[in-house]
Amino acid sequence: MSAPFEITLAAFTKGMEEAALARWIVPEGGWAAEGDVLAEVETDKATMEIEAPCDGVLTRRLVSCGAKKWPVGAALALFAPGPKPEPGAQPAISAPAVGLTLAAPPAGPSVTMTLADAVRAGLAEAMRVDPRVRLIAEDARAGGRRGVWRGLAAEFPSRALEASADSAAALDRAVGALLAGAVPALDLPAPGRVPPAALDALARRAARFEAPALAMLRVDARSRFAPPAGARVVAPCS
């Protein structure tokens, strides 16, 4: 892969002086073929597309989406020309039957992965660092729903705890784990039906004992689900 260069904001029309970045299409670390749309910008008159000048990887975003206007000529991203990586050549996560290994280097360009892979990698890292962390999930030992937790039970056999498909019951198990001195990382089975009282019971105990607890809700981005107050929302393309 060649050294990265800057992708700058070009003047799409005569007289254009500035534009706002509407959204990124390619994530950091993502590969794009020549002509693929990397991002969309909005001028006063139209939405325009920023294309990849050649095959390569968008190594770093230099500006974020929003209403802020960027002047023509501003650097938007760093782009490193190069061929498309072979499948499996540098996987974000190797997920063999036993164990999980983060293959992404600590420094350097970001890697592309699905949200599920990212969440699993993050939790695996947390479990390696902090022996108190317990995964609590439906079918945790079998990899969880849709295999999102695959490999964790093999790497941490005593720390992947089963929960039922009922959200209130799963939250109760997290309360029990919290009182045992563990840090529960709960994969809520049915986010649309989370009983507020059960969530409140976990939150109040975590607050009283000043003990961390994590309740994860995986929600279809197209749904109208309103996250509970205080929830931190992680979007796959943010």
Place this chain on the structure above:
Amino acid sequence: MLPAADPAATKRPDLLMQSDAFSAMLRARRLEEAAGEWFGLGRTPGDLRLSIGQEAAHVGLARALAPADALFVGRRWIGHASAAGLDPADILSDLEDGGLRAARRAPAFDAAEEGASALERAIGWAAATSDGRAVAIAVLDDEETETPSLAQTWRDAARLPVLLVVEDARAAPAGAPDWLAGAAVCDGLDVHAVSAAVAAARGEVAAERCARALVLRVGRHRGWSMAEPDRTRARGPDRRPRGQEDALARERTRLLERGHDPDDIEEIDEAAREAQREAAARAEATLAARRRAERMDEPS
């Protein structure tokens, strides 16, 4: 006519131990009575289910636990919280606040809103604890065992160190759910019998690392449900009658029969009342301080 007390006998270790249990039962009774009073005054949000008369279950169970064990109680939790050593002032002030029932992390104690939650929390604790000798105990009343999902929850507990204790006030055990059929049974109105039975069951669970159930045959709880009097009356006839089935009265009689001085018993009773008065005063002070802090936080 009560037998005259023998001064030497009152100093015997077994009698001292018995009076210690009696004292703990009295403290649990006085706390439940105070909680009932606060409920009557409209000071506690939601419902409140007491178990006045079941102090033998509270104290006998607490005395059989190992220091590292965890106790998870369903809706009749106040007496158990007292016997487990939680500060009665904290219990009362949390009652008025409503949101968080009694909870302690070491040794673990937790009061759930319903029995199914208590058993789920016990399972979560037993699965997460790193202490290979500790046991999680879940306490439910007989009505809570009728929750349909509980049979599955009990199956989930099968290979975990969980002891399920059911306070059964049914007139006949025929009403018990099928999944409790193999449970051991003991007289729940005798504090010493409860203690021995829980210790034995707990020992099995700790050694075999698998779940066991123990049924305590108790009399009908007084303060069955202070929120649903109509429902309480409707359910009354299938419960065992009150009257002589009072654990505290039974223990008082036992102490007198074994030579305790009636004056000593009165003294223990007065000490429990005084401790409760002092706890209520501290709870009032805590609540007043919280209200002052809330007023200061309000925008002017």
